[in-house]
Amino acid sequence: MSQNTLYDKVWEKHKVTELPNGQDQLFIGLHLIHEVTSPQAFAMLEERGIDVAFPERNYATTDHIAPTEAEKRNRPLTDDEAENMLSALERNVTDNGITFFGFESGQQGITHVVAPELGLSQPGMTVACGDSHTATHGAFGSIGVGVGTSQIRDILATGCIAADKQKVRRINVEGSLGEGVYAKDIILKIIQELGVDGGVGHVYEYGGPAIEELDMEGRLAVCNMSIEGGARAGYINPDETTYEYLKGREYVSEGDEFEQRKEYWESIKSDEDAEYDDVVTINIDDVDPLVTWGINPGQVIEVSEPIPAPDSFEARSDQEAAERALEHMDLEPGDSMLGYDVDVTFLGTCTNGRVSDFEVAAEILENNTIADDVRALAVPGSETVRTECEARGIDETFIEAGFQWRRAGCSMCLAMNDDSLEGDEVCASSSNRNFIGRQGSKEGRTVLMSPAMVAAAAVEGEVTDARRFFDDDVQTVSATDVEEVAD
Amino acid sequence: MADEAHITEVGGTGVPIPGDDVDTDQILPARFMKEVTFDNMADYLFYDARRDENGEFNDHPLNRFEGASIAVVNQNFGCGSSREHAPQAMMRWGVDGVVGESFAEIFRDNCKSLGIPALTASHEDVTALQEWIEANPDGDIEIDVEEETATYDDTVIHGNIDDAMKEALVDGIWDTTQLMYSNLSKVEETAADLPYVEEV
Numbered sequence: 001m002s003q004n005t006l007y008d009k010v011w012e013k014h015k016v017t018e019l020p021n022g023q024d025q026l027f028i029g030l031h032l033i034h035e036v037t038s039p040q041a042f043a044m045l046e047e048r049g050i051d052v053a054f055p056e057r058n059y060a061t062t063d064h065i066a067p068t069e070a071e072k073r074n075r076p077l078t079d080d081e082a083e084n085m086l087s088a089l090e091r092n093v094t095d096n097g098i099t100f101f102g103f104e105s106g107q108q109g110i111t112h113v114v115a116p117e118l119g120l121s122q123p124g125m126t127v128a129c130g131d132s133h134t135a136t137h138g139a140f141g142s143i144g145v146g147v148g149t150s151q152i153r154d155i156l157a158t159g160c161i162a163a164d165k166q167k168v169r170r171i172n173v174e175g176s177l178g179e180g181v182y183a184k185d186i187i188l189k190i191i192q193e194l195g196v197d198g199g200v201g202h203v204y205e206y207g208g209p210a211i212e213e214l215d216m217e218g219r220l221a222v223c224n225m226s227i228e229g230g231a232r233a234g235y236i237n238p239d240e241t242t243y244e245y246l247k248g249r250e251y252v253s254e255g256d257e258f259e260q261r262k263e264y265w266e267s268i269k270s271d272e273d274a275e276y277d278d279v280v281t282i283n284i285d286d287v288d289p290l291v292t293w294g295i296n297p298g299q300v301i302e303v304s305e306p307i308p309a310p311d312s313f314e315a316r317s318d319q320e321a322a323e324r325a326l327e328h329m330d331l332e333p334g335d336s337m338l339g340y341d342v343d344v345t346f347l348g349t350c351t352n353g354r355v356s357d358f359e360v361a362a363e364i365l366e367n368n369t370i371a372d373d374v375r376a377l378a379v380p381g382s383e384t385v386r387t388e389c390e391a392r393g394i395d396e397t398f399i400e401a402g403f404q405w406r407r408a409g410c411s412m413c414l415a416m417n418d419d420s421l422e423g424d425e426v427c428a429s430s431s432n433r434n435f436i437g438r439q440g441s442k443e444g445r446t447v448l449m450s451p452a453m454v455a456a457a458a459v460e461g462e463v464t465d466a467r468r469f470f471d472d473d474v475q476t477v478s479a480t481d482v483e484e485v486a487d
Numbered sequence: 488m489a490d491e492a493h494i495t496e497v498g499g500t501g502v503p504i505p506g507d508d509v510d511t512d513q514i515l516p517a518r519f520m521k522e523v524t525f526d527n528m529a530d531y532l533f534y535d536a537r538r539d540e541n542g543e544f545n546d547h548p549l550n551r552f553e554g555a556s557i558a559v560v561n562q563n564f565g566c567g568s569s570r571e572h573a574p575q576a577m578m579r580w581g582v583d584g585v586v587g588e589s590f591a592e593i594f595r596d597n598c599k600s601l602g603i604p605a606l607t608a609s610h611e612d613v614t615a616l617q618e619w620i621e622a623n624p625d626g627d628i629e630i631d632v633e634e635e636t637a638t639y640d641d642t643v644i645h646g647n648i649d650d651a652m653k654e655a656l657v658d659g660i661w662d663t664t665q666l667m668y669s670n671l672s673k674v675e676e677t678a679a680d681l682p683y684v685e686e687v
């Protein structure tokens with residue numbers, strides 16, 4: 001059993017009691033609500049005549065069904081079902097006194113983008129949301145868990161979930177990121193090495209020099225995809241980077257109170273001699289930009305590496321998954337992903353929909369235009385991100401390059417709004433899931449990559465190595481000379 | 488929500504749903520989540536996999552084994568999104584229990600909340616059971632929660648049910664809301680001790 005890790009300490013502080021079924025009753029310090037998974041929970045509460053226990057610990061916004069075209073945001077929404085969901089949420093938050101970041105607030109967006117940027121997510125908290133990417137908030141040194149609708153009901157009614165404590169795996173990321181390689185590549189690398197179910201039964205504590213070097217937005221991207229590695233949560237111990245980021249944000253206290261909070265934040269860090277259930281080391285030196293070639297986020301290679309043959313995998317399940325992937329993606333083992341034709345490029349989501357993601361993509365799009373026939377979507381993770389990008393003129397770069405510049409939402413990450421793949425379109429995507437059907441078409445194909453790689457793919461109309469765009473001498477590009485650069 | 492709280496045995500005919508890493512986007516595609524109740528979810532269960540290009544039912548097991556109560560699945564079933572819509576859809580379609588090689592954790596938790604026992608067993612046992620169902624579509628399978636077994640024909644699979652799930656189902660305390668609600672004053676004490684929770 002782990003001891004004196006952040007996970008142990010935060011768990012202890014939030015543990016109310018042990019339940020007769022052997023689970024712990026755990027207090028949830030921050031509960032984030034969105035329109036898709038909450039209406040059923042509010043209805044269950046109403047059925048039982050129970051009030052929301054801690055309305056001030058709950059915050060709501062709308063993201064999954066939010067239309068991202070400005071003119072489609074007028075109410076009532078043209079999609080009746082989306083309108084129903086949104087008005088149900090509005091009714092539920094009003095009836096229960098819960099703060100809601102709606103379209104009018106200027107702060108609407110994806111829960112996992114909104115809560116960090118407003119300073120709602122803080123170190124030493126427990127965070128829950130009816131969404132599996134709640135691990136994102138672990139970037140601040142909190143325990144973030146995704147929950148189902150019955151657990152949302154539990155949280156609304158009691159402020160708690162019934163939970164089993166997990167094992168803690170420390171992942172040391174050694175080395176430092178090369179140019180054109182980002183936080184997204186770190187987490188893809190981790191999932192490649194440990195597998196999509198490698199984290200089952202665990203939470204991941206990320207640390208080591210490559211993690212410490214990351215800014216908060218990079219850390220958020222890493223923790224975001226913990227669930228793709230099978231881990232229930234993922235976190236990073238807070239440090240000066242964390243505190244600097246928090247300072248001055250809307251929901252963060254100031255002055256003396258800030259200093260007092262900081263004492264708490266420091267106290268919940270993993271001790272130097274903390275004990276972990278296991279420790280894994282991964283080196284990120286010399287790692288090239290990564291892309292997925294398959295239909296789960298563990299099917300990852302460096303962009304110029306050959307696609308593996310199914311029989312190169314040991315486990316039967318991995319072999320079968322590789323076969324299915326090659327068939328779905330229409331790929332041959334031995335080829336690389338360079339030159340794989342792309343129809344759609346999608347930049348956004350709770351993984352990579354923050355200001356720095358648009359910034360790095362804009363560097364590549366500057367003085368470039370996207371390839372003919374490519375449909376390119378830039379969807380800020382929140383309205384706050386959008387306004388900030390616009391204040392810096394980043395939107396102009398996107399629009400001039402041929403991108404559609406949208407309003408905030410989950411958009412084509414899971415296609416619950418109008419943004420969707422059609423037929424067997426290929427999408428270069430900064431999102432976190434390449435499951436079959438995820439982006440709205442069951443024949444659709446998703447290639448996961450970093451924002452820089454998405455921008456580069458938009459310009460080339462195919463998967464390419466984004467690093468060539470940082471080299472001013474190279475103006476024309478083909479898959480072959482990219483291979484040379486990558487070599 | 489079942490009020491018959493104690494769940495010690497579930498049984499009926501089986502349906503094999505083969506494949507590893509079957510994610511919740513396949514079990515219940517997101518575009519069918521735009522409803523504010525779970526009422527119609529059974530209609531959307533494995534929506535894409537169950538239909539051909541013309542939208543007609545194909546030979547997916549769920550079409551061939553209508554009326555089954557026990558789903559038999561492989562590794563890491565229910566991975567991906569936390570949507571409770573997935574087990575809700577399975578439950579509403581008729582699934583009362585699941586036997587599999589392994590389950591994604593959120594999926595298993597959601598099953599627990601719904602009172603659906605999830606038994607894990609070895610690859611050999613699971614595939615043998617899947618083959619048996621193909622040959623015996625009318626054959627009965629029984630999951631015994633306390634014994635952590637699945638029985639069919641004259642075969643007994645000795646599997647494993649997560650402790651918390653077992654306790655919850657057998658003792659009828661899987662309605663965690665009720666359970667935790669009775670501790671509300673303790674919750675307030677825990678909250679008051681946290682430096683970031685303002686006095687209410």
Ligand code: SF4
Nearest residue numbers: 133349350410413414
């Ligand atoms: S952006 Fe995608 S992964 Fe993130 S919350 Fe929205 S749908 Fe889920």
